[in-house]
Amino acid sequence: MTPIASIEQLAESYDLVVVGAGPAGLSAAARAAELGLSVLLADENPAPGGQIYRAVTTTPVRNRAILGEDYWRGADIVARFERSQAAYAPRCTVWSIGPDEAAPGSFELGLSLDGKARIIGARQVILATGAQERPFPIPGWTLPGVMTAGAAQIALKSAGAIPSGRTVIAGCGPLLYLLASQLAAAGCQIAAVLDTTPSGNWSKALGAIPDFLRSPYLAKGLKLMLTARRKLRFVSGVTSLTATGSGKLATVQFEQGGRTGTIACDTLLLHQGVIPSVNFSNAAGCAHDFDVEQHAWVPRVDAWFASTVPGIAIAGDGAGIGGAESAALRGEIAAFGAASRLGKLSEAERDRQAAPIRTELDKKLRGRRFLDLLYKPAPQFLAPPRDETIICRCEEVTAGQVRDAARRLGVTGPNQMKAFLRCGMGPCQGRLCGPTVVELIAETRGSTPAETGYYRLRPPIKPVTLAELAALPQTEASVKAVVR
Amino acid sequence: MSAERRSADVIVIGGGIHGCSTAMHCAMRGLSVILIEKDHAGRHASGVNAGGVRQLARHVAEIPLSNTSMAIWHNIAELVDDDCGFTSDGQVLVAEDEADLEGCRARVADLTLRGFHHEEMIDAKELREIVPAVSESCPGGVISRRDGAAIPLRATQAFKRKAESLGATIREGVRVTRVEQDGPNWRVVTDAGDFLAPRIVNAAGAWADRIAADLGEPVPLEVIAPMLMITAPLPAFIKPVVILRGRKLSFKQFGNGTVLIGGGHLGTPLRDQNVTLLDWRKLAISAGTVWDLFPIMRGAPIVRAWAGIEARMPDDLPVFGRSAKHDSVYHQFGFSAHGFQLGPGAGAVMAEIIATGRSNVPIDGLDIARFTTTH
Numbered sequence: 001m002t003p004i005a006s007i008e009q010l011a012e013s014y015d016l017v018v019v020g021a022g023p024a025g026l027s028a029a030a031r032a033a034e035l036g037l038s039v040l041l042a043d044e045n046p047a048p049g050g051q052i053y054r055a056v057t058t059t060p061v062r063n064r065a066i067l068g069e070d071y072w073r074g075a076d077i078v079a080r081f082e083r084s085q086a087a088y089a090p091r092c093t094v095w096s097i098g099p100d101e102a103a104p105g106s107f108e109l110g111l112s113l114d115g116k117a118r119i120i121g122a123r124q125v126i127l128a129t130g131a132q133e134r135p136f137p138i139p140g141w142t143l144p145g146v147m148t149a150g151a152a153q154i155a156l157k158s159a160g161a162i163p164s165g166r167t168v169i170a171g172c173g174p175l176l177y178l179l180a181s182q183l184a185a186a187g188c189q190i191a192a193v194l195d196t197t198p199s200g201n202w203s204k205a206l207g208a209i210p211d212f213l214r215s216p217y218l219a220k221g222l223k224l225m226l227t228a229r230r231k232l233r234f235v236s237g238v239t240s241l242t243a244t245g246s247g248k249l250a251t252v253q254f255e256q257g258g259r260t261g262t263i264a265c266d267t268l269l270l271h272q273g274v275i276p277s278v279n280f281s282n283a284a285g286c287a288h289d290f291d292v293e294q295h296a297w298v299p300r301v302d303a304w305f306a307s308t309v310p311g312i313a314i315a316g317d318g319a320g321i322g323g324a325e326s327a328a329l330r331g332e333i334a335a336f337g338a339a340s341r342l343g344k345l346s347e348a349e350r351d352r353q354a355a356p357i358r359t360e361l362d363k364k365l366r367g368r369r370f371l372d373l374l375y376k377p378a379p380q381f382l383a384p385p386r387d388e389t390i391i392c393r394c395e396e397v398t399a400g401q402v403r404d405a406a407r408r409l410g411v412t413g414p415n416q417m418k419a420f421l422r423c424g425m426g427p428c429q430g431r432l433c434g435p436t437v438v439e440l441i442a443e444t445r446g447s448t449p450a451e452t453g454y455y456r457l458r459p460p461i462k463p464v465t466l467a468e469l470a471a472l473p474q475t476e477a478s479v480k481a482v483v484r
Numbered sequence: 485m486s487a488e489r490r491s492a493d494v495i496v497i498g499g500g501i502h503g504c505s506t507a508m509h510c511a512m513r514g515l516s517v518i519l520i521e522k523d524h525a526g527r528h529a530s531g532v533n534a535g536g537v538r539q540l541a542r543h544v545a546e547i548p549l550s551n552t553s554m555a556i557w558h559n560i561a562e563l564v565d566d567d568c569g570f571t572s573d574g575q576v577l578v579a580e581d582e583a584d585l586e587g588c589r590a591r592v593a594d595l596t597l598r599g600f601h602h603e604e605m606i607d608a609k610e611l612r613e614i615v616p617a618v619s620e621s622c623p624g625g626v627i628s629r630r631d632g633a634a635i636p637l638r639a640t641q642a643f644k645r646k647a648e649s650l651g652a653t654i655r656e657g658v659r660v661t662r663v664e665q666d667g668p669n670w671r672v673v674t675d676a677g678d679f680l681a682p683r684i685v686n687a688a689g690a691w692a693d694r695i696a697a698d699l700g701e702p703v704p705l706e707v708i709a710p711m712l713m714i715t716a717p718l719p720a721f722i723k724p725v726v727i728l729r730g731r732k733l734s735f736k737q738f739g740n741g742t743v744l745i746g747g748g749h750l751g752t753p754l755r756d757q758n759v760t761l762l763d764w765r766k767l768a769i770s771a772g773t774v775w776d777l778f779p780i781m782r783g784a785p786i787v788r789a790w791a792g793i794e795a796r797m798p799d800d801l802p803v804f805g806r807s808a809k810h811d812s813v814y815h816q817f818g819f820s821a822h823g824f825q826l827g828p829g830a831g832a833v834m835a836e837i838i839a840t841g842r843s844n845v846p847i848d849g850l851d852i853a854r855f856t857t858t859h
Binding site for chain 2: 096098099101108110119285395409410412416419420422425426427429458459460463464465466467469470471472
C-alpha cells in the first residue's frame with residue numbers, strides 16, 4: 001500500500017478508483033491490485049475500516065470483549081490491503097464523478113484532500129460507500145441528547161467514548177442489540193431498550209426461517225438478543241416514541257399495547273436499521289429500484305456488481321444490505337469484474353477465480369431475508385403521523401408541510417417537493433430526509449415508494465468549499481472553452 | 485376540464501413557464517386550451533434556473549416584453565394565487581474596473597435616449613452601501629431597483645395550476661411526436677393519441693426546433709446546459725442579485741442564507757436522455773470569480789450544482805410571435821438562458837396576439853423570419 005498524504009501525490013489517472021475503505025472497498029482494492037491494476041482507494045476517514053470496522057487499527061478500546069470478535073476480524077481485511085500495491089488516500093473526499101468527454105468510457109473524479117481539490121481520471125470505478133442509518137424522525141429528535149445509535153457506536157470505536165448518564169436505546173434491527181451489548185460492556189448506564197419491531201413481522205418472516213436456521217447470524221443473533229433481554233430493561237412492542245425536554249433531552253415517552261410510559265434519560269439513541277447509501281450512485285446516474293423486502297432504494301447491479309452505468313460497479317452494503325462479511329466478498333467479486341472489463345483477466349479466468357468467493361457469499365447471505373422481513377420498520381416510523389415532526393433537519397421542514405404540499409398543491413414527487421419546501425436541499429443533501437419524504441408523499445397520494453421515486457441527486461456528492469473549487473487546477477482547454 | 489379532451493381553440497406545446505403562462509392567459513381570455521408537456525411542468529429550464537427576475541442589462545429588443553413582465557411580477561400573487569417566492573431587492577451590475585464603468589455609462593445613456601429609465605448608474609459609495617461585501621476595488625455599477633428573484637419551479641407550477649383552474653387541460657407526461665395540418669386544424673400527434681386545434685403555440689424550449697422543423701420552419705437552435713451551484717446557509721450579507729459586465733457571474737443570497745452562483749458557464753446537455761453533465765473546471769472559474777469579488781465567500785461549502793436544458797439562438801434573442809409560414813402557428817422559444825423573467829408577460833402578450841391578432845407591446849426583432857429569410 002502506498003499512502004497518499006497530499007493531493008499532488010495522486011496520479012493523473014488510475015485503472016481503478018475505489019471509493020470507501022470499509023470491508024468492500026478494502027477487499028476490492030486489495031484484490032484489484034493483486035490482479036495488476038493501478039488502484040487508488042479514497043476514503044474520508046483518517047484510518048481504514050469503514051463504519052463496521054471503524055478505527056480497527058487505531059481504536060483506544062483495548063478490551064476485545066467490548067466490541068466483540070466480529071469487529072476484530074476487520075484487522076485481517078485491513079492487513080491484506082496494506083500488503084497490496086494499491087494507493088490509499090485517507091481523509092480524501094470524492095465529491096464528483098462524470099464521464100471524461102475527452103476519453104470516452106473513462107471517468108473524471110473530483111477529489112479533495114487537506115483543503116485542496118483535483119480532478120483525476122479513472123477507467124473503472126467501484127463505489128463502496130456502504131450503508132447509512134435509516135432516518136427515524138420522531139417528535140423531539142432534534143433535541144440535544146438525541147442521536148443515532150450508529151453515531152454512538154462510532155464514538156465508542158474511534159474514541160472509546162460512551163454516552164454519559166441514563167441512556168435509552170430505541171428502534172429496531174439487529175444492530176440495536178449489538179449496540180446495547182457493546183455499550184453495556186463498555187460501562188454505559190442503559191435505562192431501557194425500547195423495541196419497535198412490529199409483532200406482525202414475525203408471521204411475515206416465518207417463511208424465511210429455514211434459511212435463517214442455517215445462517216451464520218442465528219447463533220450470534222440469538223446470543224445478543226438473549227443477553228440484551230436478560231441484562232437490560234427491555235420493552236417490546238413499542239408503537240410510538242416522543243422525545244421531550246426544553247433545550248435538551250429530559251424524557252422519552254412511549255406507547256406499548258395501549259399503555260404509555262415515560263423514562264427520564266440524558267441520551268436517546270435511535271435506530272431503525274440501515275439502508276444503502278445511494279447518494280453517490282444516484283448522482284452518478286446509476287439506475288435504482290425500490291427493494292420491497294429491504295424497503296429501500298437499491299442500485300441495479302449485475303452478477304459482478306456492475307451498475308447500469310458502464311464502468312461503475314457498486315460493492316458492499318451500498319448495493320443492498322448484506323452485512324460486513326458479505327461486503328468484503330462482494331468487493332472481491334466487483335474487483336474481478338473490473339479487472340476483466342479492463343482486459344487484465346479473461347472471462348473464464350474471472351469466473352474460475354470468483355467461484356469459491358461466490359459460494360462463500362451465498363452462505364453469508366443466507367438468512368438475510370429473514371432479518372429484512374423481521375426488522376422491517378413499522379409504517380408510523382417510516383412516515384411520521386404527527387404533523388409537527390421535523391423530517392428535514394437542514395431546512396426544518398415538517399411532516400405536515402410535506403403532506404400539505406402533496407395534497408393541496410398536488411406535488412407528485414420528491415424532486416418537485418424540493419422546489420416547494422427545500423427539503424433535500426440542505427447541507428446533508430437529502431441523506432436524512434429523502435426516504436421519509438418519499439414515504440410521506442406515497443402515503444398522502446395513496447401510491448407506493450417505488451411509484452413515487454426518489455430525489456434526482458447532483459454533485460457535489462459531498463460539499464466542497466468554494467476555496468477548494470476556485471483553486472482547482474485548470475487545463476488550457478477548459479479555460480478556452482469558457483469563452484463561448 | 486376533462487382529461488379526455490382532444491380538441492380546443494389552442495394547443496400549447498411545452499409546459500415551461502412560457503407555455504404555462506400562455507395557456508393561462510389564453511384561458512383568461514375565454515379560449516379553450518390544451519397544454520401538452522412531455523415530462524412535468526417546469527421540469528427543465530423553467531424549474532431549475534437561477535430564478536432571477538431581471539430587467540437589468542437586457543437586449544433592447546426584449547425590453548418591452550421584459551417591462552410588461554415586470555409589472556406582472558410585482559402583482560404576481562393576485563394573478564396566480566401564489567407569491568412564487570418573488571422578492572424585489574434589485575439587481576446590480578458590478579463594474580470591476582473603469583473600462584467596465586465606462587461601458588455602463590454608455591449603456592445607460594443609450595437607454596435614456598430610447599425612453600427607458602429602469603437602469604441607473606451607481607458610484608462606488610452607493611455600490612458599497614447596497615453590496616457591502618463586494619471587493620474594494622470595484623468602482624461602481626448599474627442598478628435596476630425593481631428587479632429581484634423568485635422560485636422557478638414554484639412559479640411555473642403556479643401558472644400551471646391557475647391555468648387548470650380556469651379550465652385549461654394540462655397533459656403532463658405526454659410526448660409530441662409530430663405536428664401536421666388537418667384541414668383547418670393542426671393535428672398534434674403524441675404518444676397518448678392525437679389532439680386537434682385551429683391554433684398552436686410552440687413553447688417547447690430546447691425541443692422547439694423539432695416542432696418548428698415539422699412546420700417547415702427549421703431554426704438554428706443550440707441546446708445548452710447552463711450550470712448553477714448553491715452553498716450551505718451563510719450569515720446574511722447581500723440583498724440584491726449581482727451580475728458582472730466583464731465576467732460571467734450571477735450571484736444571489738436567499739432569505740435562508742444560501743447563496744446561488746450562476747452566470748452561464750455551460751455543461752453538456754443530453755436532451756434525448758433528459759440529462760446534463762456538469763463541467764467542474766468551468767464551475768471552478770465561477771468559483772474563482774466569486775473568490776475575487778466576495779472574500780467573505782471563500783470558505784463557503786458548495787452543496788449542490790446542476791444544469792437545466794435550454795434553447796439558445798445564434799443572436800441570444802428569443803423567437804417570439806406568429807410563424808412566418810402559417811398564420812395559425814405561434815412560436816415562443818429560444819430564450820437563450822434568460823427567459824424566466826419574461827414568462828408572465830410573454831404569455832400575456834402571446835394570448836393577446838392569439839385572441840385579437842395584435843398587441844401594443846413591440847416585439848420587433850424577435851420574429852422567426854430572421855432565420856428563414858432565404859425562402
